[in-house]
Amino acid sequence: MTESPDIIVVGAGVFGLTSALELARRGHSVVVVDPGPIPHPLAASTDISKVVRMEYGKDVQYMEMVEQALPGFRAWNRQFGEPLYHETGVTMFTRQPMAPGQFEYESFHLLKARGHDPQRLQARELQERFPAWSEAYVDGFFHAEGGYVESGRLIAALAREARSLGIEFVEAKATRVGDGTVSLSEGDSLSGGLVLVAAGTWSHLLVPELAPMMRSTGHPVFHLEARDPDLFSPPAFGTFMADVAGTGWYGFPYNPRERVIKVANHGLGLRLHPERDARRVYPDDIESLRSFLAMAFPALADARVVYTRRCVYCDTLDEHFWIDRHPEKPRLAVATGGSGHGMKFAPVLGPLIADAIEGVANPWLERFRWRPLDAATRGEEAARHRA
Numbered sequence: 001m002t003e004s005p006d007i008i009v010v011g012a013g014v015f016g017l018t019s020a021l022e023l024a025r026r027g028h029s030v031v032v033v034d035p036g037p038i039p040h041p042l043a044a045s046t047d048i049s050k051v052v053r054m055e056y057g058k059d060v061q062y063m064e065m066v067e068q069a070l071p072g073f074r075a076w077n078r079q080f081g082e083p084l085y086h087e088t089g090v091t092m093f094t095r096q097p098m099a100p101g102q103f104e105y106e107s108f109h110l111l112k113a114r115g116h117d118p119q120r121l122q123a124r125e126l127q128e129r130f131p132a133w134s135e136a137y138v139d140g141f142f143h144a145e146g147g148y149v150e151s152g153r154l155i156a157a158l159a160r161e162a163r164s165l166g167i168e169f170v171e172a173k174a175t176r177v178g179d180g181t182v183s184l185s186e187g188d189s190l191s192g193g194l195v196l197v198a199a200g201t202w203s204h205l206l207v208p209e210l211a212p213m214m215r216s217t218g219h220p221v222f223h224l225e226a227r228d229p230d231l232f233s234p235p236a237f238g239t240f241m242a243d244v245a246g247t248g249w250y251g252f253p254y255n256p257r258e259r260v261i262k263v264a265n266h267g268l269g270l271r272l273h274p275e276r277d278a279r280r281v282y283p284d285d286i287e288s289l290r291s292f293l294a295m296a297f298p299a300l301a302d303a304r305v306v307y308t309r310r311c312v313y314c315d316t317l318d319e320h321f322w323i324d325r326h327p328e329k330p331r332l333a334v335a336t337g338g339s340g341h342g343m344k345f346a347p348v349l350g351p352l353i354a355d356a357i358e359g360v361a362n363p364w365l366e367r368f369r370w371r372p373l374d375a376a377t378r379g380e381e382a383a384r385h386r387a
């Protein structure tokens, strides 16, 4: 293995792998440390689908970042020779007429202002076009740009590409990181020009000074059997958010590969320790799922739950990513804080993180810098349900 690589990346999720690939392309020697297998079964990046949406309320930066990410997803589909990103379009529907200040309203108008073409749908028109939805939903829009990515398969493809570029992988767990050094579970240690901690929700265990600014929160994910897959497949059904800022509910069309419909909740979640606590889905979670389905999708009201999962966010207190060099340790940097919405930026994450490491000016980095957050800090991600 390379004696003293320029960069040691700890963590092979989407933050770690995209930055390893970009740094290698910029000529750095890179080693990735992850206990594996990759994709790791407990990693947030490992999933059958993640939403790819431009819609972020009034937030111009995140919309702009996804505008620039979409061509990257389409290019990966061509490069990897399989549709990992599915452009099903997204539907954002509400039970009240859209109004100023509301996530859907602000997203709709910012899309328009930036030259996109969301189609507003109201009442009967909505049910005619998307018949799975109940009449409880009276307003909202369909936006053709967007959909979902098969994130676990994308991670596997990126890891293959990284190996093909000569990036070395050390299948071990980092037990401690220092200024350019990494101690490994097997007792060995590595040292390099710089260590990049991209260990997702485990990052603050390796860099304890991050702990006051972020926390691990577990979120229920449900996979349902579909008696009528066509009703829940494009063009009759897209990747959806249902009054998401008010309820947290969102989901995906029928997944032909996995033969399930995935529904999840983008709420506050359960605080937990990423290693010690069980990641269970409780009867209460199933009960709230049932009442949502009965209200929104009558055809799924009594659908069988095939399996569930509690997946863990690395939640910064303001819900913005954490991408920066360490203020006191010149050979340490951090890229984490996905806060439940990082995957959709995958094609632009690598260059963004590499810019932070190389000190290249990038206007997007300002909000992700090392920053003081405390108990008074409020979450700012527009789609997040906080109640």
Ligand SMILES: Cc1cc2nc3c(=O)[nH]c(=O)nc-3n(C[C@H](O)[C@H](O)[C@H](O)COP(=O)(O)OP(=O)(O)OC[C@H]3O[C@@H](n4cnc5c(N)ncnc54)[C@H](O)[C@@H]3O)c2cc1C
Residues within 6 Å of the ligand: 010, 011, 012, 013, 014, 015, 016, 033, 034, 035, 036, 039, 040, 042, 043, 044, 045, 046, 049, 050, 051, 052, 172, 173, 174, 175, 198, 199, 200, 201, 202, 203, 206, 219, 220, 221, 264, 310, 311, 312, 313, 314, 335, 336, 337, 338, 339, 340, 341, 342, 343, 344, 345
């Ligand atoms: C339930 C859920 C739903 C989500 N839905 C969406 C969505 O719809 N759209 C979207 O854009 N985003 C979504 N996200 C967010 C997105 O998945 C994350 O922001 C992103 O995957 C985080 O990537 P990561 O690389 O930071 O962390 P991870 O993917 O968790 O990767 C961290 C890696 O670090 C490794 N690691 C940990 N500790 C160590 C150690 N000590 N030594 C070595 N390696 C270590 C792990 O093995 C793992 O491979 C969701 C997340 C969750 C949990």
